[in-house]
Each structure stands twice: as C-alpha cells, then as structure tokens.
Amino acid sequence: MYRNTPHPVFLRDYQPPEFLIDRVDLRFELDPERTSVEARLQVRRNPAATRGDGSLRLHGEQLDLEQVSMNDRLLTPADYRVDAESLTLLRVPDRFGLMTRVRIHPSLNTALEGLYQSGDMLCTQCEAEGFRRITYFLDRPDVMACYGTTLVADRRRFPVLLSNGNRVESRDLPDGRHLVRWEDPFPKPSYLFALIAGDLSAVEDGYTTASGRAVELKIYVEPHNLDKCDHAMRSLKKAMRWDEERFGREYDLDVFMIVAVSHFNMGAMENKGLNVFNDKYVLARPDTATDADFEGIEGVIAHEYFHNWTGNRITCRDWFQLSLKEGFTVYRDQEFSADMGSRGVKRINDVRLLRAHQFPEDGGPMAHPVRPESYIEINNFYTATVYQKGAEVVRMQANLLGPERFRQATDLYFERHDGQAVTTDDFVRCMEAASGRDLGQFRRWYDQAGTPELSIQADDDADDGTYTLTIRQHTPPTPGQPVKMPFHIPLAIGLLGPDGQDLPTRLADEPSATAPGTRVLELREAEQRFRFTGLPVRPVPSLLRGFPAPVKLRFAYSDDELLFLMAHDSDGFNRWDAAQTLLQRLLLALVADPEVGIPDQFFAAFRRALLDSSSDRALLAEVLTLPSESYLGDQMEVVDIDGIHHAHTMLGRHIGERLGEDLLRVYRDNGETGPYVFTPQASGRRALKNLALGYLMWAGDARALGDCQSQFAAAHNMTDVMAALRLLVDHGGAEGAQALDEFYRRWSRESLVLDKWFSVQATSPRPDTLARVIQLMGHSDFSLRNPNRVRSLVGAFCNANPVRFHAANGGGYRFLADCVLELDPLNPQIASRLLKAMIHWRRFDHDRQTLMRAEIARILAIEELSKDAFEVASKALEGAV
Numbered sequence: 087m088y089r090n091t092p093h094p095v096f097l098r099d100y101q102p103p104e105f106l107i108d109r110v111d112l113r114f115e116l117d118p119e120r121t122s123v124e125a126r127l128q129v130r131r132n133p134a135a136t137r138g139d140g141s142l143r144l145h146g147e148q149l150d151l152e153q154v155s156m157n158d159r160l161l162t163p164a165d166y167r168v169d170a171e172s173l174t175l176l177r178v179p180d181r182f183g184l185m186t187r188v189r190i191h192p193s194l195n196t197a198l199e200g201l202y203q204s205g206d207m208l209c210t211q212c213e214a215e216g217f218r219r220i221t222y223f224l225d226r227p228d229v230m231a232c233y234g235t236t237l238v239a240d241r242r243r244f245p246v247l248l249s250n251g252n253r254v255e256s257r258d259l260p261d262g263r264h265l266v267r268w269e270d271p272f273p274k275p276s277y278l279f280a281l282i283a284g285d286l287s288a289v290e291d292g293y294t295t296a297s298g299r300a301v302e303l304k305i306y307v308e309p310h311n312l313d314k315c316d317h318a319m320r321s322l323k324k325a326m327r328w329d330e331e332r333f334g335r336e337y338d339l340d341v342f343m344i345v346a347v348s349h350f351n352m353g354a355m356e357n358k359g360l361n362v363f364n365d366k367y368v369l370a371r372p373d374t375a376t377d378a379d380f381e382g383i384e385g386v387i388a389h390e391y392f393h394n395w396t397g398n399r400i401t402c403r404d405w406f407q408l409s410l411k412e413g414f415t416v417y418r419d420q421e422f423s424a425d426m427g428s429r430g431v432k433r434i435n436d437v438r439l440l441r442a443h444q445f446p447e448d449g450g451p452m453a454h455p456v457r458p459e460s461y462i463e464i465n466n467f468y469t470a471t472v473y474q475k476g477a478e479v480v481r482m483q484a485n486l487l488g489p490e491r492f493r494q495a496t497d498l499y500f501e502r503h504d505g506q507a508v509t510t511d512d513f514v515r516c517m518e519a520a521s522g523r524d525l526g527q528f529r530r531w532y533d534q535a536g537t538p539e540l541s542i543q544a545d546d547d548a549d550d551g552t553y554t555l556t557i558r559q560h561t562p563p564t565p566g567q568p569v570k571m572p573f574h575i576p577l578a579i580g581l582l583g584p585d586g587q588d589l590p591t592r593l594a595d596e597p598s599a600t601a602p603g604t605r606v607l608e609l610r611e612a613e614q615r616f617r618f619t620g621l622p623v624r625p626v627p628s629l630l631r632g633f634p635a636p637v638k639l640r641f642a643y644s645d646d647e648l649l650f651l652m653a654h655d656s657d658g659f660n661r662w663d664a665a666q667t668l669l670q671r672l673l674l675a676l677v678a679d680p681e682v683g684i685p686d687q688f689f690a691a692f693r694r695a696l697l698d699s700s701s702d703r704a705l706l707a708e709v710l711t712l713p714s715e716s717y718l719g720d721q722m723e724v725v726d727i728d729g730i731h732h733a734h735t736m737l738g739r740h741i742g743e744r745l746g747e748d749l750l751r752v753y754r755d756n757g758e759t760g761p762y763v764f765t766p767q768a769s770g771r772r773a774l775k776n777l778a779l780g781y782l783m784w785a786g787d788a789r790a791l792g793d794c795q796s797q798f799a800a801a802h803n804m805t806d807v808m809a810a811l812r813l814l815v816d817h818g819g820a821e822g823a824q825a826l827d828e829f830y831r832r833w834s835r836e837s838l839v840l841d842k843w844f845s846v847q848a849t850s851p852r853p854d855t856l857a858r859v860i861q862l863m864g865h866s867d868f869s870l871r872n873p874n875r876v877r878s879l880v881g882a883f884c885n886a887n888p889v890r891f892h893a894a895n896g897g898g899y900r901f902l903a904d905c906v907l908e909l910d911p912l913n914p915q916i917a918s919r920l921l922k923a924m925i926h927w928r929r930f931d932h933d934r935q936t937l938m939r940a941e942i943a944r945i946l947a948i949e950e951l952s953k954d955a956f957e958v959a960s961k962a963l964e965g966a967v
C-alpha cells in the first residue's frame with residue numbers, strides 16, 4: 087500500500103543487475119502462522135554491469151528480519167539498512183556468501199502472492215514479484231540461480247512437501263516433524279520458485295520422452311478430488327508428446343508435478359517442475375465440468391507445460407518482455423489445441439476472444455504495446471495484448487516464414503538462448519537469422535499499440551479483365567503514442583468466381599499464372615494497390631482469410647456478397663466471419679430502428695445452414711451464434727446498452743418463432759446417445775443442440791420449456807445441465823427457482839460447481855439480477871477471499887451482463903466500486919482486475935459516463951489504495967475533466 091503517488095518503471099531505464107546470485111539454499115520451517123525462512127545466497131559482482139556505490143540492495147516486502155550474516159559473520163544493524171521494500175548491505179566484497187533469516191505469516195496473506203494458505207495447505211505464487219515476500223533476494227528475472235530447498239513441517243498436518251526439481255532427501259525428525267529436500271539443477275529466476283505443503287493425494291502416471299528418459303507424472307489434489315484428474319493427466323501426456331513432435335522439445339527433470347489449489351489469483355503457474363494450478367483448470371468429471379471446462383483444462387495444462395521451454399529454460403530479461411514467454415506460449419497452446427480438436431473452430435474462438443477483449447483494450451485508456459514501455463504495477467500487464475495479441479504477432483512470423491523455416495528459427499532460438507534471460511528482439515533476430523528475411527518494420531508490432539484498420543476498396547475494369555484492391559492502413563492514436571507508422575501486415579486473400587470456386591490471383595506485373603487459392607499480400611505502406619489480371623468476371627474478394635493479422639477490416643460488402651461468402655468461401659474462418667458480419671449488420675439495423683423488417687432471405691440462409699447435415703456441428707454452432715451484446719456495443723459510436731439488448735432479444739425471438747420446427751428437430755436429433763465423451767464431434771452436437779434450445783426458449787416455445795426441464799433433470803453431463811439451468815433461470819418463475827434450488831442441493835459441496843450456480847444467476851438478464859447479486863454477496867457460501875468465487879459472482883455480473891451492469895441508474899457501477907474498495911486491501915490483483923470493467927466509460931452516453939467517472943474517482947480518492955488499483959483508476963481518468 088502506498089501513501090504517495092506511485093512511480094512508473096520504464097523499459098528505457100533497464101540496467102543489467104550489478105550482482106548475480108549463482109546458488110540459493112533455502113530452509114523453510116513451515117507453519118501457517120509463523121514460517122521461518124533461512125536463505126543462503128552465493129553472490130558475486132556481475133562483470134557485465136557498471137559498478138555502483140559498492141552496496142547491494144535486495145528486494146524484500148512484509149518480512150520480519152531476524153538475522154543477517156556475511157561469509158558466516160553475523161552482521162549488526164550498522165552494516166545494513168532495512169525499509170519496507172528492501173534490505174541494503176552497505177559494503178560488500180566482489181564475491182561472498184550471504185545468509186538471512188526472516189519470519190513470514192502465510193495465514194495472514196490474503197493477497198495470495200508469496201507464501202499463503204489455501205484451505206488446509208500452504209502454497210506459493212511468485213510471478214511476477216512475489217518471491218520478495220518470502221525472502222530477501224534480487225527478485226528480477228535476469229538473475230538466474232540454482233535452488234536447493236529444504237522443507238520442514240509437521241508430518242501429520244503436512245505429509246506432502248514439494249518444491250522445484252528432483253527430490254533428493256526425505257526423513258523424519260524426532261519431534262513429529264519431517265524434512266524433505268529438493269534440488270533443481272536448472273538455473274531459474276526467482277519468479278519460478280514454488281513450494282507446496284499439505285495433506286494431498288496424487289494421481290500418478292509415467293511418460294517416456296523421445297530420447298528414452300522416464301519421467302514420473304503426478305497430479306496432487308485433495309483426496310476427495312482424486313476422481314477428477316483423468317482428463318488433466320491425459321492432456322499432460324498429449325502436450326508432452328506434441329511438444330516433442332512439433333517443436334522438438336523434451337522434458338528435462340525426473341518428475342513433473344501439478345498441484346491443484348482452490349485459492350488462486352489466475353489460471354495456473356509454470357513453476358519449474360511444479361506447476362501450481364487453480365483447481366478449475368485441473369478437476370473435471372463429466373457430471374461436474376462442461377465442455378468448455380474440459381477444453382480449458384486441456385489448453386491450460388498444455389500452456390503451463392510448454393512454458394518449461396518458453397519461459398523457464400529461456401526466460402525474460404525484464405517484465406517488459408513478458409510477451410516473449412506469454413505470446414509465444416499462447417501461440418503454442420493454440421496450435422496444440424487446434425491439433426487436438428477442430429482447427430477451424432479453435433481459430434474462430436481465438437479470434438472471437440481477441441476481438442472481445444484485446445481490441446477494446448487496444449482502443450481504451452490502458453492500451454499498451456505487446457512490449458509495454460512502462461508500468462506502475464506489472465501485475466496489471468498480464469493482459470489480452472501481451473498474451474493474445476502477442477500470440478498473433480508470433481503467428482504472423484510463423485506464417486511469413488512458413489512451417490519449415492519457422493521450425494528452424496525456433497530451433498535456433500532454443501539453441502542460442504537456452505539458460506538465458508532474453509528480449510523479444512532476441513526472438514525476432516532468430517526469425518531473421520533462420521529465414522534471411524528483414525523483419526525491421528515488422529518489429530513495430532511489438533512497440534506500437536492500437537489495432538490497425540484496413541480500408542479496402544475494389545475497382546474492376548471489365549475491358550481488360552483487371553481487378554484492383556486499394557488498401558489503406560491506419561492505426562488510431564493511443565495514450566502516449568499520437569502518431570503511428572505503417573505496420574508490415576501479411577494479408578491472406580482469395581478471389582471467388584460466380585460458382586463459388588477460387589480464381590487465380592495473378593498480379594499485373596507477374597509473368598506467369600498462379601494457381602487458384604489463397605495468396606498472401608504483404609502490406610508495408612500506408613496505402614498500397616494490387617492489380618489482378620486475367621479475371622473473366624468481377625470476383626467476390628475473400629479478405630483476411632484465416633485472420634492473418636490482428637486488424638479491423640473495412641470493406642463495403644453487399645448483403646448478397648456476404649451470403650455468398652457464407653455459403654461458398656473455401657476458407658472456413660471467412661464463412662463464419664461473413665455470417666457474423668451479416669448478423670451484426672442486422673442487429674445494428676434493429677438497434678437503429680426496432681421496426682425495421684428482417685429480410686426473408688436472412689431466415690432462408692439461417693435455415694439452410696441449420697439443416698446442412700454435411701457441416702461440422704461445432705462450426706455450425708459458431709456460425710449460428712449471435713454476436714455478443716458487448717461486441718455489438720464495440721461496433722457503435724456510442725454504446726446503446728438497452729437498444730442492443732432489445733435487438734438481440736428480438737432477433738433471437740424471431741429466429742425461434744420462424745424456424746421453430748427446424749430448431750426442434752435439430753434439438754431432438756442431436757441428443758446424447760451414450761456416456762459422455764469429450765471429442766470435437768460430441769461437444770459439437772451438444773453445442774448445436776443447446777443453441778437450438780436457446781432460440782426456442784427465446785421464442786417462449788412451450789414444448790421447449792418441457793424439454794429444458796427434462797434435460798435439466800435427466801442429463802448426466804454438466805454441459806447439458808448448465809445449458810438447461812441457464813435457460814430456466816433466464817425464463818424465471820417457479821421453474822427457474824426450482825431448478826436453482828435443486829442444483830444447489832445437489833452441488834453445494836463441490837466448490838467449482840457451486841461457482842457455476844453463482845455465475846448463472848449473476849449473468850441472467852432478468853431485471854432483478856443486481857438485487858439478487860447483492861443478496862448473494864451475503865450468502866454463507868460467498869467469500870471475498872476466494873478469487874474463483876469473486877469472479878463467479880462479481881466478475882460475471884460486471885463483465886458478462888452488460889444490460890444489468892450498465893443499468894441507467896448507475897446501481898451496477900456503485901456495486902462494482904463498493905466491491906473494489908472492499909477487496910483492494912485484501913487482494914489488490916483481483917480488485918484491480920475487476921475495476922477494469924469500468925475503464926471504457928468514454929464509449930457510453932453522457933449520463934453513464936458521468937456515473938462511471940464518479941465511481942472511479944471515488945476509488946482514486948482512497949489514500950491507501952494499492953498500486954494495482956491506482957494505476958487502473960488513474961489511467962482510466964487520464965485527460966478527463
């Protein structure tokens with residue numbers, strides 16, 4: 087907590103560390119109330135750094151210092167200085183051993199950073215700067231050391247004691263305690279340190295690497311969750327195999343461990359050899375977890391595992407380089423999931439996520455480049471820009487290089503930088519070295535914020551059969567970056583003939599014909615022209631095939647052209663995108679004029695798609711899903727909250743009414759036939775079936791209500807149960823209330839399932855939802871100390887219920903600000919994340935702007951506000967009068 091205005095840290099101020107630490111030996115005497123941490127560091131002056139004043143400043147926060155000695159000589163307070171953030175040793179030799187002993191208090195640690203208590207266990211979270219809450223250290227990622235960790239604890243209370251690396255010793259002590267020692271042979275930055283102590287059970291398996299090394303795999307959970315680990319273990323083994331095949335990366339320790347904890351600020355953490363997970367991304371059984379949960383687990387398990395090479399063996403020089411590990415690792419997990427399931431549907435979901443979160447971030451007050459230039463609190467920068475846009479930037483390089491060269495480039499990266507802490511620029515240099523390409527201009531993707539807009543105009547000349555695309559790129563200003571330079575953009579396109587087939591895409595200055603199909607144009611200028619020749623007829627262009635770059639497209643398609651692309655484009659992504667653009671148009675037209683008619687051809691196309699039995703059902707469900715209310719809002723000059731909700735409901739109802747019989751047939755034809763399986767086909771059927779049921783319920787179809795109730799009562803998988811529950815809750819009345827009661831009775835002891843019970847109520851568009859949410863805050867199962875619970879109620883309401891959160895009376899905003907103020911002293915990371923729901927206030931009408939601004943100002947006025955919330959609130963109000 088601060089009292090003065092906190093200062094930003096700048097990338098341009100980076101200096102190599104003055105000292106290095108080669109080895110750390112830690113000894114923990116664990117106790118939730120009072121843990122003793124003894125650290126022995128081998129320190130030496132960094133030959134590559136400029137000499138300072140001869141002192142060494144170690145980071146440390148909330149530590150009770152008990153003892154310091156240097157080279158086995160006890161120091162006195164005259165030898166060092168201690169303040170709230172550091173321990174400074176005033177005169178140090180070039181090489182020495184340092185010992186510190188501190189006390190920490192895990193049970194009081196509600197911020198869940200450092201060593202804390204989650205239920206009956208003790209666990210750690212050190213990224214980004216949590217290690218300094220465990221011991222005094224150079225807590226920065228470019229200081230890499232080998233760790234030995236000794237854990238001592240009561241044997242009955244904490245029978246399992248884990249840390250990074252391999253277990254090298256384990257014995258009982260005479261006083262009812264036991265001791266376990268771990269040794270991690272790989273040098274690592276402090277943010278990858280982890281320990282776990284608890285009464286845990288493990289699911290065990292094994293894996294043999296491509297070169298024949300045997301690895302033990304263990305997933306640790308509380309004993310009652312042992313029956314929910316199969317999917318996580320399967321996912322882990324698939325990820326290990328995939329990384330060998332696709333990137334040539336093998337695992338490097340004798341054991342790989344995952345621990346599921348119930349109190350966790352984010353999804354999971356890639357600590358070396360000991361991944362710590364939010365239990366939401368481990369535990370799944372068909373009756374407790376939905377298809378989306380199964381998918382999330384597969385993706386996050388893979389993501390954290392992949393970090394072993396992209397993040398751990400090669401790490402970040404400083405936190406501005408966060409995307410070096412996160413962007414690349416997201417790209418890797420996206421590719422893995424695409425290979426495990428349906429590549430087309432995966433791409434659609436990834437782009438949907440990017441457009442829903444990253445585009446607004448890039449256009450808002452916290453816009454920042456993939457490699458930010460400054461931050462006040464680094465935890466605020468684990469963003470969609472660093473993660474998802476970062477992954478797109480890696481994807482563009484992979485596509486520019488092609489699969490073979492890209493693999494050579496990543497091989498080079500792993501070889502050149504293994505064991506180092508490097509920058510995004512080092513990564514790009516490997517791409518250049520392996521391909522011989524100049525990526526100078528491409529680097530702007532790392533340092534310019536904002537989403538480029540491509541305006542494309544098409545002209546044809548019937549006389550000479552040419553067709554010209556004039557492409558302008560423009561990137562709007564973002565905070566601190568008023569003027570943007572043009573980006574290097576790969577633009578994949580195709581040209582469709584009247585029969586829906588791809589035409590050749592030969593440019594006027596090319597000597598020979600090109601094969602029909604997708605072609606990549608490379609944009610580098612603010613305006614560029616491409617003249618295609620040899621076209622018998624005016625084509626329909628299929629632009630941005632597969633979404634080749636994180637840009638917005640402006641092209642004046644007619645409705646007929648969109649219908650045509652939706653039916654014929656050989657690119658699955660663009661078939662979906664054409665359908666979404668059409669739906670968006672229709673919805674925005676309804677917002678502007680609720681009386682506007684819905685053309686018959688729309689229903690005809692929707693029906694054709696719905697009944698197209700050749701199509702993959704998962705893809706179909708994506709095509710037939712209406713764009714979300716928030717996404718529609720993002721497309722408007724001023725978000726019309728109520729108009730959008732009304733249009734959305736109206737179109738949904740019309741679809742349900744006009745296509746009732748067809749929807750019912752689709753619903754009934756796609757019912758579950760056997761035990762639950764998590765395959766793309768099976769989850770596609772469930773998605774399509776539940777989508778159909780949703781439209782029918784929108785239309786108030788009486789048969790559907792009965793189907794919904796039977797599905798709720800009879801389904802054995804959580805996907806179908808939740809789909810029915812959601813529809814019943816939104817329907818309301820006795821049916822809704824009864825379903826909620828039943829669900830609670832059945833699941834109140836399964837915390838992750840109970841989260842769903844909270845969310846389904848928080849996201850209901852029913853008018854009394856806010857009152858209900860406020861009531862639920864007082865429920866005996868609600869706790870502000872459990873981030874999953876907070877996200878399931880407060881987060882769900884503020885981020886996934888636009889019509890109620892943005893109620894014109896400002897009740898939603900007041901509620902959010904109250905929550906933020908109550909949470910901030912407990913858990914600043916979660917508080918500041920929640921607060922982000924209000925930072926786009928400039929996008930709304932005058933009255934809502936005033937209300938939101940006032941709530942943000944109320945937060946900013948608090949003197950003890952955390953750095954986290956201060957940064958978000960102050961940036962949100964920057965420039966506002």
Ligand code: B3K
Binds near residue numbers: 214354389390393468
């Ligand atoms: N690296 C962690 C995120 C840490 C967040 C710290 N506030 C999980 C991940 O991206 O894999």
Ligand code: ZN
Binds near residue numbers: 389393411
């Ligand atoms: Zn990550």
